[in-house]
Amino acid sequence: DGGITQSPKYLFRKEGQNVTLSCEQNLNHDAMYWYRQDPGQGLRLIYYSQIVNDFQKGDIAEGYSVSREKKESFPLTVTSAQKNPTAFYLCASSILPPMDQPQHFGDGTRLSIL
Amino acid sequence: AQKITQTQPGMFVQEKEAVTLDCTYDTSDPSYGLFWYKQPSSGEMIFLIYQGSYDQQNATEGRYSLNFQKARKSANLVISASQLGDSAMYFCAMREPLYSGAGSYQLTFGKGTKLSVIP
Numbered sequence A: 001d002g003g004i005t006q007s008p009k010y011l012f013r014k015e016g017q018n019v020t021l022s023c024e025q026n027l028n029h030d031a032m033y034w035y036r037q038d039p040g041q042g043l044r045l046i047y048y049s050q051i052v053n054d055f056q057k058g059d060i061a062e063g064y065s066v067s068r069e070k071k072e073s074f075p076l077t078v079t080s081a082q083k084n085p086t087a088f089y090l091c092a093s094s095i096l097p098p099m100d101q102p103q104h105f106g107d108g109t110r111l112s113i114l
Numbered sequence B: 001a002q003k004i005t006q007t008q009p010g011m012f013v014q015e016k017e018a019v020t021l022d023c024t025y026d027t028s029d030p031s032y033g034l035f036w037y038k039q040p041s042s043g044e045m046i047f048l049i050y051q052g053s054y055d056q057q058n059a060t061e062g063r064y065s066l067n068f069q070k071a072r073k074s075a076n077l078v079i080s081a082s083q084l085g086d087s088a089m090y091f092c093a094m095r096e097p098l099y100s101g102a103g104s105y106q107l108t109f110g111k112g113t114k115l116s117v118i119p
Helices: none
Strands: A004-007 A010-013 A019-025 A031-037 A043-051 A054-057 A064-066 A076-078 A087-094 A109-113 B003-005 B010-014 B019-021 B024-026 B033-039 B046-052 B064-069 B074-079 B088-097 B105-109 B113-118
Touching (some): A004 A087, A010 A019, A019 A087, A019 A109, A043 A064, B003 B088, B003 B105, B010 B019, B019 B113, B033 B074, B046 B064, B046 B074
Parallel strands (some): B010 B113
Antiparallel strands (some): A004 A019, A019 A076, A031 A043, A031 A087, A043 A054, A064 A076, A087 A109, B003 B024, B019 B074, B033 B046, B033 B088, B088 B105
């Protein structure tokens, strides 16, 4: 079955620590995205990538970094510079184009501060 | 800036009844698209239905239909014959082009409506 796999489901970060969230897709989609969701809010775009070895900042990229070394994988690192990392993180992918195709989402990772 | 407004933080509906979830949007771009997603308590985002700005007819997908009123800039989701499994958060989102081109886009989300289906 094709889909997007995010791991871990739950993650805890200590002060000053970087943590990496995994996102893998087997849908053969070109574009991948990372969103952040805070309680009672919609999703906000952190980073996106349209092609291997290329990625762009979204609306709230500060304190985050990404890589896209393989088409299937788009890991997100939450750095110590992100002062309020507690949130629900969702990875998505889509084909390119047309733009009327939906983004498909993984099951998410809940990140909390210890 | 594009914006999505969902004015109903929470809604209740009796099982087997129909329910309408409101969504209004703001954009000056003549070409846009509107998506509805369902988010159960487990957290995953499930795509429900899409409406393009140039589509002549309202979109329908099974029990889901979209009441698209372009002049009013509204795209309300109608769920017919509600089921207990429909209890979830529902998000309206608008497609916003990403300037790096290649047809990729960002989704701008509303704050969501929590739907509770009562047996």
